[in-house]
Amino acid sequence: MGAILLERDRNGIVWFTINRQEKRNAINYEVMDALQETIRMVEKSDEVKILVITGAGDQAFCSGGDLSEFHHLHAKEEAYHMLKKMGTILYSLLTVSKPTVALINGTAVGGGCELATACDFRYARKGAKVGFIQGKLGITTGWGGATMLFEKLPYTRALDILLRAEYMSVETMYEYGWVHSLLSGENITEECRKLLSPYLAQTVSVLRAYKRAAVEKWKNDEFRARFFSEITCCSILWESEEHEEAVRAFLDKS
Numbered sequence: 015m016g017a018i019l020l021e022r023d024r025n026g027i028v029w030f031t032i033n034r035q036e037k038r039n040a041i042n043y044e045v046m047d048a049l050q051e052t053i054r055m056v057e058k059s060d061e062v063k064i065l066v067i068t069g070a071g072d073q074a075f076c077s078g079g080d081l082s083e084f085h086h087l088h089a090k091e092e093a094y095h096m097l098k099k100m101g102t103i104l105y106s107l108l109t110v111s112k113p114t115v116a117l118i119n120g121t122a123v124g125g126g127c128e129l130a131t132a133c134d135f136r137y138a139r140k141g142a143k144v145g146f147i148q149g150k151l152g153i154t155t156g157w158g159g160a161t162m163l164f165e166k167l168p169y170t171r172a173l174d175i176l177l178r179a180e181y182m183s184v185e186t187m188y189e190y191g192w193v194h195s196l197l198s199g200e201n202i203t204e205e206c207r208k209l210l211s212p213y214l215a216q217t218v219s220v221l222r223a224y225k226r227a228a229v230e231k232w233k234n235d236e237f238r239a240r241f242f243s244e245i246t247c248c249s250i251l252w253e254s255e256e257h258e259e260a261v262r263a264f265l266d267k268s
């Protein structure tokens with residue numbers, strides 16, 4: 015079974031599922047490449063209307079970067095290469111000209127929260143936990159997540175979430191405005207389909223036009239500079255002793 019599952023349904027939804035349950039759907043280079051390819055396809059297609067990103071199983075949406083695979087990146091230059099690769103993919107997800115949804119089927123941690131933040135809508139299974147916990151690993155968001163969070167949430171809400179670096183319930187994140195719909199959990203795919211059905215009634219041209227109007231403000235040098243400077247900051251912290259120790263502690267425990 016591959017690292018991702020891709021399904022395109024008759025209604026025009028593309029379902030991108032990270033399929034690495036044994037690693038709580040952590041993102042490695044294989045997932046990155048597949049996501050990049052899928053976003054390109056969604057952008058070009060005159061049939062695809064909406065992209066939904068989710069995780070396999072019901073434990074995790076995504077546990078962020080694959081710490082076992084990226085732990086060997088020590089120098090900031092090595093870390094920057096990986097962080098910029100995924101940051102570039104999340105920038106194209108943020109600005110793709112079709113609506114996107116993070117279907118949060120379970121825990122979202124670290125880069126998993128950044129992936130969800132890049133999407134237009136976040137629908138979450140009740141009871142799931144979300145953690146922008148990068149601070150506890152001695153780093154900051156490395157894939158542009160803070161820059162996107164500050165664009166999408168009120169300033170103090172976004173700052174609070176990042177500075178706490180704690181797990182928060184999706185119910186609290188709903189109150190904060192980060193989660194848009196709480197799902198009961200029996201069949202979240204079906205619940206997601208129902209929520210999307212009014213959007214699917216529109217033509218691809220209408221969806222494209224509204225989405226382009228929404229993301230135009232992020233297609234400029236000033237925004238891109240902020241986005242990629244966040245990635246540089248994270249790469250510098252990546253080589254700190256605090257980060258080394260935090261990752262080693264997690265991997266030794268597992």
Ligand SMILES: CC[C@@H](C(=O)O)C(=O)SCCNC(=O)CCNC(=O)[C@H](O)C(C)(C)COP(=O)(O)OP(=O)(O)OC[C@H]1O[C@@H](n2cnc3c(N)ncnc32)[C@H](O)[C@@H]1OP(=O)(O)O
Pocket residue numbers: 036037038040073074077078079080081082083084121123124125126128148151154155156157264265268
């Ligand atoms: C790199 C970019 C950076 C960013 O920009 O934010 C990041 O994303 S840093 C990564 C941040 N992520 C984490 O720190 C999450 C680490 N994982 C966890 O805290 C927990 O696994 C969990 C997600 C809360 C789930 O807990 P639980 O259900 O109890 O599962 P286990 O902890 O026992 O994990 C099962 C299995 O999966 C492996 N695993 C989990 N997450 C990762 C990961 N991010 N990378 C690699 N591997 C991961 C874990 O090691 C276990 O493996 P085995 O022991 O071999 O079963």
